[in-house]
Amino acid sequence: MNYEEQKFNLPEIQGLSKKNIEEHVKLYAGYVKHTNLVLEKIAEYSKDTTANGYAINEIRRRFGFEFGGMRNHEYYFGALEGGPVPLTSSSPLKKAIVTSFGDYDEWQKDFKSIALTRGIGWAILVYDKKAGRLLNSWVDEQHIGHLAGLPIVLALDMFEHAYYLDYVPAEKKIYIDAYFANVNWLAVEKFFEEAAE
Ligand SMILES: [Fe+2]
Known part of the structure; x- marks a missing residue:
C-alpha cells in the first residue's frame, strides 16, 4: 500500500512567492515518493536479512526522515489551504x-x-x-x-x-x-x- 501525494488548494500567499511555494510543494512530493521507496527497499532487503542487515538498519533510520518530511508538510500546506481565516475566540x-x-x-x-x-x-x-x-x-x-x-x-x-x-x-x-x-x-x-x- 503506497502513500498518496496530497494535492493542496493553495491561494496566492501574501509574503511568499508562487515560485517558492511551487518548488516547496515539489519537495513535499519527493518526501512522499521516498517514503514509498524506503518501504519498498525494506521489503526487498528483508528477503535476505543476513546479507542486507547493515543496509536494512541504515534505511530504517532514513524512514523517519522521509515519513516526517511527508507528514510535516501536509500540516504546513494544509494550514494554508483556502486562504487566511482568523482564529475565533469561541473555538x-x-x-x-x-x-x-x-x-x-x-x-x-x-x-x-x-x-x-x-x-x-x-x-x-x-x-x-x-x-x-x-x-x-x-x-x-x-x-x-x-x-x-x-x-x-x-x-x-x-x-x-x-x-x-x-x-x-x-x-x-x-x-x-x-x-x-x-x-x-x-x-x-x-x-x-x-x-x-
Ligand atoms: Fe519543507
Whole structure:
C-alpha cells in the first residue's frame, strides 16, 4: 500500500512567492515518493536479512526522515489551504491555547521564538490529549524530537528551502510572520479536533 501525494488548494500567499511555494510543494512530493521507496527497499532487503542487515538498519533510520518530511508538510500546506481565516475566540482551539499558555499572544511569542532555533527543522504545536494541554516544540530535520504519541496541530517549516527564493536566513522573522498572516485557522481547528478525538 503506497502513500498518496496530497494535492493542496493553495491561494496566492501574501509574503511568499508562487515560485517558492511551487518548488516547496515539489519537495513535499519527493518526501512522499521516498517514503514509498524506503518501504519498498525494506521489503526487498528483508528477503535476505543476513546479507542486507547493515543496509536494512541504515534505511530504517532514513524512514523517519522521509515519513516526517511527508507528514510535516501536509500540516504546513494544509494550514494554508483556502486562504487566511482568523482564529475565533469561541473555538475549542483558542480555549486550549489560553488554558495551556495563558493567552494567545504568549503562545505565539513562544512558538515564534522556537521557530528561530538555529539549524534546520520545524516549530510544531502538538496536543497532549492525556494531559489535556498543547505544547510547542522544536523538531530537528524532519523527525528528531517529535514528542512521542502527540499529534500535530500546526507545523512551521524552518528549512531554508521554505523561503529561500524570497528571503535570506537573516530574514527568517519576516518569513515566520508571512506564514502566520496566511494561516487558515479553520483548517488548523480541524487538525486540533482530529488530535483531540
Ligand atoms: Fe519543507
